[in-house]
Amino acid sequence: MSKPSLSDPRSIRDRQDDWNEHFDRTRRREIIELITDEVIAEHAENPTGYRNFHSPELQRVLNYMRVQPVLGKYFIYAAVPWSDYRIATIHERGEAPVLLNGHHYKSEKEAMHGVFLLRIEDIKSSSEGDIQ
Amino acid sequence: MSTVSIRGYSSSPSVAAGESLSFHVSCDEPGDFRADLVRLIHGDTNPVGPGFKEVEIESSINGTYPASAHRTQSGGYVQVADDAGDLAPETSFGIQLYLWATTPARARQGILSRWTDDDRRGWALSLEEGHLVFTVGDGDNTVSVTSDRALFAEAWYAVSAAFDPATGQVSLHQTPVINSVNSVFGPVFPIDSTFSGQSARSVVSPVVAEAPVIVAGLAESGPVDGRTWVTSPYNGKIDSPRVLAYGPTAADHRSLVEGRRSRGEELAHWSFSEGTGPGGIPTDRVIDMSGHGHHGYCVNQPDRAMTGWNWIGREENFVHAPDQYGAIWFHEDSLDDCRWPSAFSLSVPQDLRSGVYAVRVRQGDAEDYIPFFVTPPAGTATAKILVLIPTCSYVAYANGQIMQNADAGQAVAGHVPVLDQRDIELHERYTEYGLSTYDYHVDGRGVGYSTWRRPILNMRPTHRQEFGSIWQFPADLDLIDWLEVHDYEYDIATDHDLCREGSDLLKRYNVVISPSHAEYTTWEMEDAWEEYLSSGGRGMYLGSNALYWITSLHPEKPWVIEVRKGETGAKAWQARPGELYHSTTGERGGLWRNRARPPQKIWGTGFTSFGFDHSGYFVPLPDSTDPDTSWIFDGFSDDERIGDFGLVGGGAAGYELDRYDLSLGTPPNTRLLASSYGHSENYTVVPEDMLFPHSGLNGGESSLVRADITYFSTADGGAMFSSSSISWIGSLSWNDYENNVSKMMHNVLDRFQSDEAAPEV
Numbered sequence: 001m002s003k004p005s006l007s008d009p010r011s012i013r014d015r016q017d018d019w020n021e022h023f024d025r026t027r028r029r030e031i032i033e034l035i036t037d038e039v040i041a042e043h044a045e046n047p048t049g050y051r052n053f054h055s056p057e058l059q060r061v062l063n064y065m066r067v068q069p070v071l072g073k074y075f076i077y078a079a080v081p082w083s084d085y086r087i088a089t090i091h092e093r094g095e096a097p098v099l100l101n102g103h104h105y106k107s108e109k110e111a112m113h114g115v116f117l118l119r120i121e122d123i124k125s126s127s128e129g130d131i132q
Numbered sequence: 133m134s135t136v137s138i139r140g141y142s143s144s145p146s147v148a149a150g151e152s153l154s155f156h157v158s159c160d161e162p163g164d165f166r167a168d169l170v171r172l173i174h175g176d177t178n179p180v181g182p183g184f185k186e187v188e189i190e191s192s193i194n195g196t197y198p199a200s201a202h203r204t205q206s207g208g209y210v211q212v213a214d215d216a217g218d219l220a221p222e223t224s225f226g227i228q229l230y231l232w233a234t235t236p237a238r239a240r241q242g243i244l245s246r247w248t249d250d251d252r253r254g255w256a257l258s259l260e261e262g263h264l265v266f267t268v269g270d271g272d273n274t275v276s277v278t279s280d281r282a283l284f285a286e287a288w289y290a291v292s293a294a295f296d297p298a299t300g301q302v303s304l305h306q307t308p309v310i311n312s313v314n315s316v317f318g319p320v321f322p323i324d325s326t327f328s329g330q331s332a333r334s335v336v337s338p339v340v341a342e343a344p345v346i347v348a349g350l351a352e353s354g355p356v357d358g359r360t361w362v363t364s365p366y367n368g369k370i371d372s373p374r375v376l377a378y379g380p381t382a383a384d385h386r387s388l389v390e391g392r393r394s395r396g397e398e399l400a401h402w403s404f405s406e407g408t409g410p411g412g413i414p415t416d417r418v419i420d421m422s423g424h425g426h427h428g429y430c431v432n433q434p435d436r437a438m439t440g441w442n443w444i445g446r447e448e449n450f451v452h453a454p455d456q457y458g459a460i461w462f463h464e465d466s467l468d469d470c471r472w473p474s475a476f477s478l479s480v481p482q483d484l485r486s487g488v489y490a491v492r493v494r495q496g497d498a499e500d501y502i503p504f505f506v507t508p509p510a511g512t513a514t515a516k517i518l519v520l521i522p523t524c525s526y527v528a529y530a531n532g533q534i535m536q537n538a539d540a541g542q543a544v545a546g547h548v549p550v551l552d553q554r555d556i557e558l559h560e561r562y563t564e565y566g567l568s569t570y571d572y573h574v575d576g577r578g579v580g581y582s583t584w585r586r587p588i589l590n591m592r593p594t595h596r597q598e599f600g601s602i603w604q605f606p607a608d609l610d611l612i613d614w615l616e617v618h619d620y621e622y623d624i625a626t627d628h629d630l631c632r633e634g635s636d637l638l639k640r641y642n643v644v645i646s647p648s649h650a651e652y653t654t655w656e657m658e659d660a661w662e663e664y665l666s667s668g669g670r671g672m673y674l675g676s677n678a679l680y681w682i683t684s685l686h687p688e689k690p691w692v693i694e695v696r697k698g699e700t701g702a703k704a705w706q707a708r709p710g711e712l713y714h715s716t717t718g719e720r721g722g723l724w725r726n727r728a729r730p731p732q733k734i735w736g737t738g739f740t741s742f743g744f745d746h747s748g749y750f751v752p753l754p755d756s757t758d759p760d761t762s763w764i765f766d767g768f769s770d771d772e773r774i775g776d777f778g779l780v781g782g783g784a785a786g787y788e789l790d791r792y793d794l795s796l797g798t799p800p801n802t803r804l805l806a807s808s809y810g811h812s813e814n815y816t817v818v819p820e821d822m823l824f825p826h827s828g829l830n831g832g833e834s835s836l837v838r839a840d841i842t843y844f845s846t847a848d849g850g851a852m853f854s855s856s857s858i859s860w861i862g863s864l865s866w867n868d869y870e871n872n873v874s875k876m877m878h879n880v881l882d883r884f885q886s887d888e889a890a891p892e893v
Contacts, residue, residue: 007324009284010237010262048547050746050782053812053832066543073542075535078552081596082179085550090536093562093574097551108550108600115548 028127031064035120047112065119074118076111079104085111087118136160137557138199138498139565139587140491141470144691145523146505146626152479155491155502156472156585159199165495167476168194172488172503174613174865175593175606181779181865182613184594189489193478199495202472204586206563207365207464208434210347210402210418212426217340219375219399219426220246220254225338226294226376227257227266228388230309230441232459233368234575236283237262241366241464242350244373247341249363250353254341257293258350258364259283264327266293266304268336275334277304279327284308286316286368287323288441290389294379300334305385313445313709328382345426347373347402347418348434348462362431365464367575371440372458374422375399391442398422404436408454412718413437414687433468433581433692435461437715439708448710451718463573467566468692469585480506486514486623488521488612490593501592503605507625513640516885517622519611520638522650523584524627524657524683526605527693530588531558532568534704535598545599546745546814554589555598565589569695570704578705584691599744601780601787607862608647610779611674614864614874620881631656631685635663643884646735648675648858649788652683652695655717658724661734668848670884676788676839676858677702677739679724679731684717696721700820702742725796725820733797736844737790737856741815741837747786747859748810748831749776750841755803760893761843764805764853766879768872774806774841775873780862783810784873789839790856801893802844808857811837849889853880 005011034057042058054062070090077088077099085105088097100118105111140157147153159165173185214220227244235241236259243264245256252269259265262282268275283289283306292305306327312318343351347370349362377397384394399422406419413436420426430436437450440458450457478491486508490501505521508514535541535549536559542549558565566586567579590597590604597603602610615622623641630637631654638644638660650673658679665671680701686692694716697703701723712721720727731738751773756765768774775784785808792798811831821836822829831837839857846852863873883890 006322007281009282048745049812051810059813063543066546067540070535070537070539070541074548076548076550077556078550078596081177081552088551090559093533093537094560096560097556111550112548 027064028123031061031123032127034061040120043116044113047109047116074115076108076115087111087114136498138165138493138495138500140475140493140500140502141585141587142502142504143585145584145628146507147480148507148510149480149484149486150482150509152477153504154474154477156470157197157475157493158202158472159495160201160498161199161495163199163495164196165199165493166196168492169478170490170492172490172593172609172612173616175609176602176779177594178779185613186593191478193476193491197475202470204467204470204564205361205432206467207349207362208430208432208462208466209349209362209365210428210430210460211360212345212400212418212428214246214345214426218424219345220338220340221377221399222297222338223377224294224296224379225399226292226379227374228292228376228380229373230288230290230371231368232286232288232315232441233259233283234285234577235367236285238367240364242346242348242364243366243370244345244347245350246343246345247350248343248353249350253339254343255295256350257291259366264291264304264306266302268295268302268338270336270339273334273336275300275302275331275336277302277329277331279304279306280329281306281325281327284323284325288314290385290441292380292385292388295338296379297338300336301331303330303379305382307385307389309389309441311444314439314441314443345400345428347428366462367464367573369438369459369461372401372403374401400424400426402428403458404460405450405454405458408451408457410451410718412451412713412715414716416688430460432466434463434466435577435580435715437711437713439710443710445710449713451713461577463575463577465563465567465574466581467586468581468583468689482509488609488624500587503591503593505624505626507629508623513623515621515623516642517615517620517881518638518641518644519615519622519624520630520644520646521608521624521626522646522652524652524654524693525650526588526591527582527584528569528652528681528683528695529590529604530568530582530584531565531590532570533558533562534570537571538704544744546743546812547600549598550596550600551598552596554592554595558589569697572705578697578707580696581692581694602862604649607780607858610861610864611645611647614861614869614877617869618878627653627657628685628690630660635660638664638669639667642887643670643672643881645672645674646678648861650675650678651680652693653679653724654683654685655719658729658734665734665846665850665852668846668850670850670890671735671852672880672884673735673852673854673856674861676790676856677742679734680739682719682721682724682727684714684719686716698722700726702739702818723820730796731790732793735854736798736802736842736852737792737840737854738796739818740789740791740821741811741817741831742788743811743815743831744781744787745812745814747778747781747783748808749783750774750785750806750808750839752806753804756805758803760891761803761805763883763891764843764876764879767875772872774876775860775863777866777871778859778863779865780859784860784863785810785839785857786859788858789815789837790854791836791838792840792842798842799844802842803893804840804842806841808839843893845890845892851884851890853884
């Protein structure tokens with residue numbers, strides 16, 4: 001391992017990244033176990049939990065999804081408010097968001113579930129290379 | 133995602149009938165634009181509700197105007213005129229200062245300069261690829277010296293630089309000056325970041341650049357139409373910059389490191405803390421202590437009253453130790469005024485009714501609404517009801533981009549945010565429109581100043597906040613709509629009017645209504661409400677999380693507010709150690725609760741929880757049937773759920789919630805009429821109520837997660853009704869206004885606007 005430089009700040013690496021990578025890999029395994037057909041159906045039915053709070057399993061999955069780094073994160077874009085919602089990813093200030101092709105929804109709630117399904121795909125695909 | 137736009141702002145938030153204000157409009161496209169005056173009634177476009185409502189008003193300003201694209205100067209700096217060229221001597225000269233850079237490796241940054249960047253004339257100390265560089269140029273040749281040690285971020289350095297015209301050489305010294313508290317790491321880190329060096333001989337001869345001295349940037353060129361534009365903005369602190377009539381030697385640099393003044397004449401010595409008094413340092417003015425009168429001024433409100441290189445941490449109030457607060461913290465993305473030229477002015481006719489107005493501007497398919505508020509003629513009232521528009525809070529949230537910038541944004545929202553074209557425009561053009569007190573500057577400091585004088589894209593009548601609903605200005609139009617539909621006569625005034633007039637303004641009315649979210653208040657506003665309520669006034673607080681953050685208006689620029697967030701509270705950022713006191717007033721920032729003025733003392737309830745996934749509803753409590761207060765429930769059936777419906781989260785109890793709490797000053801005669809249920813796990817207890825954090829401090833598990841409807845009477849027939857929820861007024865129009873939230877509002881407002889005393893409890 002390299003020694004932290006005393007003279008060149010650009011060579012300093014945040015070792016916390018090592019832990020974060022380890023922790024995230026562990027959490028992804030836990031989250032994948034929680035993603036069942038029942039959890040997906042529960043989210044499709046009521047993505048905000050209105051008048052029927054989310055189950056502990058769904059809440060834990062959502063908590064994981066929501067705290068991911070903001071750059072590259074999905075959000076809903078109101079292309080035509082109240083009739084056409086799309087999914088996009090956010091990037092650095094000053095850069096245009098990127099609209100995803102092929103994702104059109106008639107309501108905010110449908111789009112929320114669209115994002116949920118994309119995130120499940122992402123979690124599963126990012127775990128494929130993990131050592132079990 | 134179109135990016136062509138027309139945008140504008142007014143010179144002030146409000147104007148009295150009979151007075152005037154100016155409008156400033158920039159168009160991306162050439163040609164003409166159309167302007168029309170409208171009165172705004174309702175903003176929420178939700179198809180379940182009444183939809184957007186405006187009334188076109190005949191006005192002398194209605195018409196077509198030539199379109200221009202106006203440039204915005206972003207970034208904070210200090211400018212010092214030097215028309216005589218005193219600070220560009222032909223003899224030896226030098227500069228000294230202390231600096232604490234926050235983004236040293238970012239793009240080129242000017243630190244102290246008398247330089248025109250287009251022809252490379254003059255002198256400049258700058259940061260390039262993380263290294264300090266001192267440069268002198270005469271338009272044909274330049275000579276420079278570059279430190280071989282890149283700067284560590286957020287660490288203080290002493291810096292000296294010199295030019296010797298006899299040899300054409302420049303020299304540079306940099307030395308870390310780190311103590312236990314002034315930098316991100318302390319003395320135990322064995323830093324190796326000292327440099328001393330000089331250039332080779334050169335043929336450069338000093339010339340007078342056609343530019344002022346700029347601290348924290350470089351003049352782009354000579355003045356254009358009398359104005360200097362600044363490029364290469366610097367991020368970080370600068371303390372005690374000086375221009376010397378000699379070139380500082382290594383020995384002179386050692387004196388600087390030790391905090392001693394070195395030999396010889398100073399041509400200029402700017403003390404950024406000079407002028408500090410009991411009221412802070414409420415000015416843009418920067419004082420030259422050398423005796424040569426080279427005073428300057430701040431542009432775009434950099435952060436004043438900042439800990440300096442010699443802060444030792446024993447004193448946290450800059451008013452008590454100004455000599456340790458000699459720093460200004462500059463940011464490349466700060467903004468206090470777009471400074472666009474006026475497109476037209478509106479002279480408000482004496483007989484124009486008080487209300488919520490906007491100038492609607494259109495060019496091709498592009499459209500903008502520029503909202504402003506018309507009050508009655510100065511010193512008068514034209515109704516018995518006053519709606520107090522929380523403009524300090526609008527400015528605090530102006531152009532906020534939490535969901536685009538904060539990792540935790542979606543966790544706070546409790547769902548995926550919904551952005552629209554305005555949010556995208558803000559994200560892409562943030563340097564033109566500035567930031568909110570919910571954002572961070574690019575260098576990581578929370579935004580402590582926010583301005584009205586810029587297009588505020590999230591303060592537009594149809595705007596939906598990123599977390600998926602209307603918020604603040606468009607939400608408050610729900611109340612305006614309800615008053616209009618039911619033919620209540622009302623006047624409008626703003627926080628800015630209240631700060632100027634105090635309780636005299638409120639005392640002209642039988643009842644004053646605060647709508648959904650008056651979070652940011654000044655000492656003067658708190659005094660005004662207390663004086664009003666304790667002398668027979670009646671208040672209706674129809675929101676939540678009000679009277680929360682200590683706020684100041686800049687005395688020289690009342691369109692600018694200041695906040696310092698910390699040390700607790702639900703907050704986007706926290707003031708750094710030693711920086712909790714407001715520069716513009718000298719007062720301690722943070723929560724009013726921590727200065728013995730919790731909101732419960734004035735309005736009966738105070739902030740307790742928040743969540744944005746959906747809203748709950750109220751259930752009546754025993755006081756609802758008490759003969760003293762049952763009139764509030766006239767027309768209700770027993771145990772009827774209140775507000776189990778609405779356009780904001782589907783309920784009248786939601787988004788942010790306040791609670792009754794005797795220990796925090798709720799008047800002991802207060803009645804607790806109803807409290808709310810239906811809040812999810814995403815609603816959490818606010819940090820100031822968490823001592824030991826533990827699981828279960830959330831909706832459904834903690835009794836603190838609720839909104840309380842309360843009532844208390846005051847002296848001389850006064851009274852206060854609080855519904856304590858941001859989503860309350862979002863339920864008013866439900867079922868074509870036939871609902872129990874609307875019914876309760878009638879019961880209270882009809883009593884409060886009458887000349888008879890409010891029922892005593």
